[in-house]
Amino acid sequence: MTITAKIDLKEQNPLAALQQFFAGILKLEDIAAILVPQRLPTKNTVMPTLVTDPSFLGDADPLAPAFLMNAARISSRLTRKPMGGKIAAVLRPCEIRAFIELVKLKQARREDIILISVDCLGAFQNKVYSKFAGQNGTESTIRFYKNVMGGNTNEMEGAEFATACKACEYPVSANADIQIGLYGMKTGESILVKAQTETGDHILKQLNLPDTNEPPARQAAINALISQRTGYRDEMFAKTRESSDSLDKMTDYFSNCVNCYNCRVACPVCYCRECVFVTDVFNHDPYQYLQWATRKGIIKMPTDTLFYHITRLAHMSTACVGCGQCSNACPNEIPLTELFRTIADKTQKIFEYEAGRSLDEKPPLSEFREDEFKEIVGIE
Amino acid sequence: MSEFEPTIVAFFCNWCTYTAADLAGTSRLSYPHNIRIIRVMCTGMVDPQYVIKAFLEGADGVLVSGCRPGDCHYINGNYKARRRIKLLKEILPQFGFDQQRLRLTWIGASDGIHLAEIMRTFAGQIKALGPSQTKLKMVI
Numbered sequence A: 001m002t003i004t005a006k007i008d009l010k011e012q013n014p015l016a017a018l019q020q021f022f023a024g025i026l027k028l029e030d031i032a033a034i035l036v037p038q039r040l041p042t043k044n045t046v047m048p049t050l051v052t053d054p055s056f057l058g059d060a061d062p063l064a065p066a067f068l069m070n071a072a073r074i075s076s077r078l079t080r081k082p083m084g085g086k087i088a089a090v091l092r093p094c095e096i097r098a099f100i101e102l103v104k105l106k107q108a109r110r111e112d113i114i115l116i117s118v119d120c121l122g123a124f125q126n127k128v129y130s131k132f133a134g135q136n137g138t139e140s141t142i143r144f145y146k147n148v149m150g151g152n153t154n155e156m157e158g159a160e161f162a163t164a165c166k167a168c169e170y171p172v173s174a175n176a177d178i179q180i181g182l183y184g185m186k187t188g189e190s191i192l193v194k195a196q197t198e199t200g201d202h203i204l205k206q207l208n209l210p211d212t213n214e215p216p217a218r219q220a221a222i223n224a225l226i227s228q229r230t231g232y233r234d235e236m237f238a239k240t241r242e243s244s245d246s247l248d249k250m251t252d253y254f255s256n257c258v259n260c261y262n263c264r265v266a267c268p269v270c271y272c273r274e275c276v277f278v279t280d281v282f283n284h285d286p287y288q289y290l291q292w293a294t295r296k297g298i299i300k301m302p303t304d305t306l307f308y309h310i311t312r313l314a315h316m317s318t319a320c321v322g323c324g325q326c327s328n329a330c331p332n333e334i335p336l337t338e339l340f341r342t343i344a345d346k347t348q349k350i351f352e353y354e355a356g357r358s359l360d361e362k363p364p365l366s367e368f369r370e371d372e373f374k375e376i377v378g379i380e
Numbered sequence B: 001m002s003e004f005e006p007t008i009v010a011f012f013c014n015w016c017t018y019t020a021a022d023l024a025g026t027s028r029l030s031y032p033h034n035i036r037i038i039r040v041m042c043t044g045m046v047d048p049q050y051v052i053k054a055f056l057e058g059a060d061g062v063l064v065s066g067c068r069p070g071d072c073h074y075i076n077g078n079y080k081a082r083r084r085i086k087l088l089k090e091i092l093p094q095f096g097f098d099q100q101r102l103r104l105t106w107i108g109a110s111d112g113i114h115l116a117e118i119m120r121t122f123a124g125q126i127k128a129l130g131p132s133q134t135k136l137k138m139v140i
């Protein structure tokens, strides 16, 4: 039987309870370290930290609406070879889905990592977050938790959540070993802790938390949230299709792009160690530019902007988990997540694939079946 | 105004379709002169970026052609190519390229006659579709 337990909150503070829970896990014999988002001491922001000493968990804050990077990449760094112990990683659902994609691409290993996920409350774009958190980050997180639990799942104090979050239909991870539940639990009173795998069960057994049953309100709350998000997502798809359905419109869409490639650096699943666009292949000779310009009379500099984005879509959209980090990283506020999700929805559907769903499904471009897509071969 | 002559870029596998094209040439079979043939070692190496670049540079049509099932020298490059073409046929129409402009065929080394026919048919279809949008403006 898998364990479902409950942690009661003191003074309505979910962070203190989570910090204690993480410390409990870190103290276990077989856990060498925990990867967890923490508020940095010098600046009011939250970043992943790797902790081995349980007394250093006092600023852990996995609920803050700050999402500066997708930590799937960090988790891949930590697991690509055995590190000499097991780690527990506290990740958002989209980070877990990206991590699963990286495992399939053999850039990470699932063996020595225990995946812990907290129901995702969503996040702001980076710039919006700094303003929101102001000088008292921890206090702002608790306000944020109460706001979302109170049903405001799109905005707070006049600030909109990131588009990626508003369109995210996976607020709860199906693949975490341990899922920490907030939705459907009484706000400020208790949180749920649930093992979803044998590994998770093994960990929770050692913590001796009080057993509970998952309240029926929980699934209902999650379903309601998912259907709201799916509605938003489908509208986003329709709008994005409309605004990108010709090269003219794509030129508008990307007219502010400066080919900095931040979007692919921030993307957890743009998988190449060295992207072809930063290799010598694209370090053209000066005379080449002159030739191109001469042939056409005019070329836009830097060149190859749409070439880059459409190629990136072809390379990785089947693995896109919709985390929104591409938009976060863009210096010129190009709505990348909208476009990548819109295309990814189609490319994943044709291969009946869903990024991050299961370790058992191979990435679509790494396999084939002999008897598929026969209709696209040949010319009549 | 002169009649529209499409530009077609063709990626032909060295071991089969390219040989067939050679054969068609030496047998003096006529095929449209506006097909620019690029020889690749296997259709399995045609990265989507080659096709995308061809379209963005102004190709009106792209033809990828490789070995028949079971004949690929690298065992299954042709099947992998089929998935990539399928993928591109999903992506490119979103940006206004008719999916008919991108085609995949499997043509054996001795099928010169068939290849010449295919190329004529494809060129005719592209001509009917008219110029691709890349002819019309600066592509960023």
Ligand code: SF4
Residues within 6 Å of the ligand: A264, A270, A271, A272, A274, A275, A276, A277, A311, A312, A315, A316
């Ligand atoms: S854009 Fe393509 S080549 Fe560049 S890192 Fe992403 S997948 Fe690799």
Ligand code: SF4
Residues within 6 Å of the ligand: A164, A266, A267, A268, A269, A270, A319, A320, A321, A322, A323, A324, A325, A326, A327, A336, A337, A340, A341
């Ligand atoms: S393309 Fe954007 S939304 Fe998709 S996985 Fe990459 S960073 Fe996340």
Ligand code: SF4
Residues within 6 Å of the ligand: A256, A257, A258, A259, A260, A261, A262, A263, A264, A329, A330, A331, A332, A333, A334, A336
């Ligand atoms: S981050 Fe923005 S500006 Fe930089 S390459 Fe991507 S879309 Fe262009």
Ligand code: FES
Residues within 6 Å of the ligand: B013, B014, B015, B016, B041, B042, B043, B044, B065, B066, B067, B071, B072, B073, B074, B075, B076, B077, B078
């Ligand atoms: S060798 Fe011809 S398609 Fe692979």
